[in-house]
Amino acid sequence: MIDRRTLFGTTAAVASAFTSFFGSRKAAAAVTSKSLPNDIEPRGTYTEGRLERLPEMDMESRLEFTQGFRNWSLRNFGRKSSSRVNELVREAGFVTSPSPPIDDVLAAIGDDLTVWTSVRCKTTAQQIMWNNLVDGFNANKDAYLAELDAADASGPGTLELNADLDIPDYTKHEIHIQPGGYIGDPLGGYVYHYGVNVFTLDLSSEDVFHRDLAQIIPVPEDGKMERFLDIGTGVAQLPMAVKERFPETDVWGIDVGAPMLRYGHMRAAENGLDINLSQRMAEDTGFEDNSFDVVTAYILFHEVPTEETKKILAEVRRILRPGGVFFPVDFRTYTQTRPSASGRFNQWWDHVHNNEVWTEEYRASDFIQLMADAGLVVNEDAPTLQKRFWNSVMATKPV
Amino acid sequence: MTEGSKSKATHREDFVPPQTEDVFLDNAALDNVMSTVIALGSEFWALQKRMNVMETLLEENGSVSKEMVEAYRPTEEQSAAWEEQRDRFINRVYGFLQNTGTDSKTAG
Ligand SMILES: C[S@@+](CC[C@H](N)C(=O)[O-])C[C@H]1O[C@@H](n2cnc3c(N)ncnc32)[C@H](O)[C@@H]1O
Numbered sequence: 075m076i077d078r079r080t081l082f083g084t085t086a087a088v089a090s091a092f093t094s095f096f097g098s099r100k101a102a103a104a105v106t107s108k109s110l111p112n113d114i115e116p117r118g119t120y121t122e123g124r125l126e127r128l129p130e131m132d133m134e135s136r137l138e139f140t141q142g143f144r145n146w147s148l149r150n151f152g153r154k155s156s157s158r159v160n161e162l163v164r165e166a167g168f169v170t171s172p173s174p175p176i177d178d179v180l181a182a183i184g185d186d187l188t189v190w191t192s193v194r195c196k197t198t199a200q201q202i203m204w205n206n207l208v209d210g211f212n213a214n215k216d217a218y219l220a221e222l223d224a225a226d227a228s229g230p231g232t233l234e235l236n237a238d239l240d241i242p243d244y245t246k247h248e249i250h251i252q253p254g255g256y257i258g259d260p261l262g263g264y265v266y267h268y269g270v271n272v273f274t275l276d277l278s279s280e281d282v283f284h285r286d287l288a289q290i291i292p293v294p295e296d297g298k299m300e301r302f303l304d305i306g307t308g309v310a311q312l313p314m315a316v317k318e319r320f321p322e323t324d325v326w327g328i329d330v331g332a333p334m335l336r337y338g339h340m341r342a343a344e345n346g347l348d349i350n351l352s353q354r355m356a357e358d359t360g361f362e363d364n365s366f367d368v369v370t371a372y373i374l375f376h377e378v379p380t381e382e383t384k385k386i387l388a389e390v391r392r393i394l395r396p397g398g399v400f401f402p403v404d405f406r407t408y409t410q411t412r413p414s415a416s417g418r419f420n421q422w423w424d425h426v427h428n429n430e431v432w433t434e435e436y437r438a439s440d441f442i443q444l445m446a447d448a449g450l451v452v453n454e455d456a457p458t459l460q461k462r463f464w465n466s467v468m469a470t471k472p473v
Numbered sequence: 474m475t476e477g478s479k480s481k482a483t484h485r486e487d488f489v490p491p492q493t494e495d496v497f498l499d500n501a502a503l504d505n506v507m508s509t510v511i512a513l514g515s516e517f518w519a520l521q522k523r524m525n526v527m528e529t530l531l532e533e534n535g536s537v538s539k540e541m542v543e544a545y546r547p548t549e550e551q552s553a554a555w556e557e558q559r560d561r562f563i564n565r566v567y568g569f570l571q572n573t574g575t576d577s578k579t580a581g
Binding site for chain 1: 483511512
């Protein structure tokens with residue numbers, strides 16, 4: 075592990091310091107990952123050995139602050155702000171649940187100081203998080219780019235990039251205000267991964283959400299699970315977890331964003347997981363008819379306009395084999411749940427100020443009906459995650 | 474934003490930044506000052522953490538180097554204690570922002 079710290083001034087000095095001063099501490103969990111050419115892991119990994127520590131301690135500390143400040147903004151101040159929203163909406167003569175239309179909620183809030191100060195805090199938490207990550211990874215960009223370049227051609231697993239891919243405009247937004255979004259920053263995969271750990275309020279997350287999710291993915295009735303695909307796979311956390319659960323399965327992940335896939339491929343290779351990642355659009359995957367047993371999409375659809383969602387669902391039906399399972403996980407739509415006024419206000423913030431450009435369109439759609447319209451048979455008893463936040467649905471392609 | 478990897482074009486320049494201004498308070502200057510004050514908290518915390526690590530290393534070892542600080546791994550107990558220290562810091566310093574004169578009407 076120590077011999078891999080070759081960069082950022084953490085050289086032999088660290089090795090000796092590490093041995094002499096930390097030898098008596100609870101040893102860090104063994105790193106099971108393998109070293110790729112140009113691999114850098116300047117400060118080792120977090121406790122369970124999979125998530126690499128950030129390149130500088132200050133960067134790590136700033137992120138810890140962001141985590142704490144975000145918790146405070148959402149839980150402490152946020153709770154107070156939410157009761158204030160509901161109170162103002164009630165005072166304006168509405169019931170708070172279900173929420174009146176968003177324009178009425180905004181009118182009731184007016185320029186209330188509690189609400190807008192809280193929104194300021196939440197928004198700034200997001201901004202300082204990205205600033206810190208973008209700044210810190212870019213300060214070491216040559217090393218990180220060299221690491222990615224070398225990893226592209228390493229295995230196990232394969233990476234297929236498509237420089238000529240016709241990328242539709244709707245995927246080019248800086249969703250969650252991440253600078254460059256999914257396609258615009260070559261180090262976007264790193265930035266996304268650590269940023270999302272903060273969103274999920276779990277700094278040391280070792281792909282826990284994705285590993286939990288992989289455990290509940292339904293296998294087709296006939297038990298055949300030879301080929302699996304995750305669409306909008308991001309940094310490929312779900313395919314990695316699926317490969318761990320089904321080592322014999324041919325596991326694929328596709329995404330529009332090359333920076334996401336490159337980082338994902340590197341992590342999979344480092345962790346010895348043989349998965350195939352390819353830069354392709356979910357609405358036009360190029361895979362053969364009937365060629366997958368299971369297709370998943372984890373928090374993809376709230377970032378896609380409804381017209382494109384219809385195309386993606388048709389494509390999913392085409393590439394699933396008869397009896398194959400589709401298992402998407404995402405927010406609940408308004409047809410499934412009606413938020414209270416404060417919940418509605420948070421969703422408005424997410425859409426307008428967290429730049430979740432397509433999420434309102436998604437929530438307004440009837441996703442279950444869209445799956446049925448695409449010729450999939452919806453099973454209302456899909457296994458669900460413990461976290462109520464996300465909703466999983468299950469559908470099969472008719473035999 | 475990084476310049477591209479020299480070996481291949483793996484990202485696009487035509488990404489779309491948010492179209493909405495984020496001004497929530499009376500004027501943009503106030504929003505900006507708030508953001509600056511919050512950002513300074515994160516820089517402060519980075520220094521505080523360095524102090525914590527240096528104190529620990531000095532106590533254990535009598536000397537300290539930048540490399541040792543960077544490589545330091547807090548124990549579980551330290552992580553928990555420092556997290557509590559961080560949260561107390563945040564409450565102490567940013568708790569003021571909740572004083573908006575509406576408390577009498579809003580339940581805690
Ligand atoms: C919120 S992220 C989720 C990523 C991943 N599933 C995860 O668990 O973190 C959405 C991902 O979908 C990708 N994406 C959006 N629209 C797409 C499309 N039409 N085809 C392929 N990928 C798409 C984005 O590039 C992004 O990586």
